Amino acid sequence: MRALVAIALCAGVAHAQPARKTKQAPDKFTKAASEAFTAAATADTNGDLRTALGLYEKAHAISPHPSTIYNIADVQRRLSLLQQAIKSYETYLVMFPDAKDRAEVETLVDQLSKTPGTLIIYTTEASDRDSVDLAAGFVLVDGEIKKRPGPVAIQKPRNRAEISLQVPPGEHVVDLVTSLTYATRECEVDPGEQAFCELKAEPRIDGNTVVSAVNRRIHVVPDRRGKDMIYKRVELPAGKHRLLVKDRTYHCAPLPIEVAGGNRVSYAFLTTAEPEGFKRCRTLDIKQHRLQFEP
């Protein structure tokens, strides 16, 4: 077993070259669970992974056992159902805390959890007034520029303009800033999965400043009586500003931002790696860009 896990780990991304490494049926299974387990193993040997998964799940429902849940995880991994596989592996570790292969499985879970997903960014049909011009804008994911203004290829089979990005699994904030408008959306992608992220916006949103954040509990205002600027495009006088930042109810250090005139939009993105439990403004990471558009 350990050797098999090691082989899988050496293979790099675990689901890229799935290798079978199931466990033997346990001795103390009930008859029905044992039959389902055996049938599942046979289906697996025959390459019928969907059937194998169903039968392993049946066996586990009849009589839960670490070996069964491990095999469920293994089949899910080979079917590229990584999120489900992670949960099943975690269940195996919880059910079998003294497992000899614990370290290997934890490493595998960690690896699967980091498997990038694909975010497919698109907009609504041209008949929708709120569809946006993907080609004309900057696309930023979590504050990083992923695409500058330029053509966007039409993708099959959907026959529409799409921007395909490899991103770490989890929730992401996608911002599109064009010379005319601003769209923002939170999109979630599971490990190894594809997720579609539809962007739309009012046809015209003026302003030279965009402030975005990873978390809806972060607020930014231009002054003490100002309105929240997060996920908005606003007009500020050209020059240097210090914006007031609040994390839940806690005040943070100000966000310095320089607003340029002309065809430039100042963009700032605030993120934090700290949990919400902290009773203070969390440590914020700030990314800033000056987005230049053609006159």
Added chain:
Amino acid sequence: MTRYCRDVRRFVCVSIVVASVALAAPPTKPVRKPAPAGLDADTLANFVDAVIADKAGDLERAVTRYQNVGKAIPVVAYNIADLHRRMEDYERAVEMYKKYLALAPNAPDRAAVQRLIDQLARTPMSIVVDGEDLDAVVFIDGKPAGPSPLVTRLADGYHVVDRIGPGTYESDSVIAKPMGYKRLTAYRERTGNVVMSSSSSYGGSWNDGGKTFRMHDRFTLPPGRVDTFFFKPGQACSPVSFEVPADGIVYVFVEAPRETKRDRCTPIKVHAQKIQFPAVKP
């Protein structure tokens, strides 16, 4: 912090760094225990969800999931304690570590957990000083502590915290205890070119030469030299002298015994320092 320190130039930010090192908090690395054998399917599912939430960084959700598992399970109590520890809620962490030891009196890691409890129980009180206005500065016991927002730890004992902004002033006293938490937020607008504060609990006012002095408050005096006494002239023999600047603010901190007798000469020390807020620039 460093950049913000540069912005508020008149503050010796090095002192904050030194204080942070001296009062370092426990490490934040996770230390999870695996589940015990024999959990039923629902309990098992909650335990798995808790582990997944924890690994995803959603510590509050992880606590909730563990609570659904049941606190009477030693490793659950331990893992909840570990989550509270990482969220810097040391009081709850200690409570749950103690619960773990009570539920598992023969735990092989008993000595290590007891050491951790002792370490957390000594963690100095945490204080957060913040407010809406920019450029505010914080003084603790009359000494510069750093720009607002300030997050620091306080040694055990009595402290006076002053937060002075261009148009605000907030003051409070605190008796710091290990694992404690205090937040001081400035909401009230206060203007004036003099801020008087003291380690004495006295918070009253007095008149002297046509001027009114208010302790733990901010008020206006004409620029120039000021000579008065702590409390009313004739009732105390400790002079208070300072210079009111033509531009900026003078912060006057009267170091005095916490409890003072108004009818007795009180030995004091007076610390006066000028604060000048920068013009608004990043």
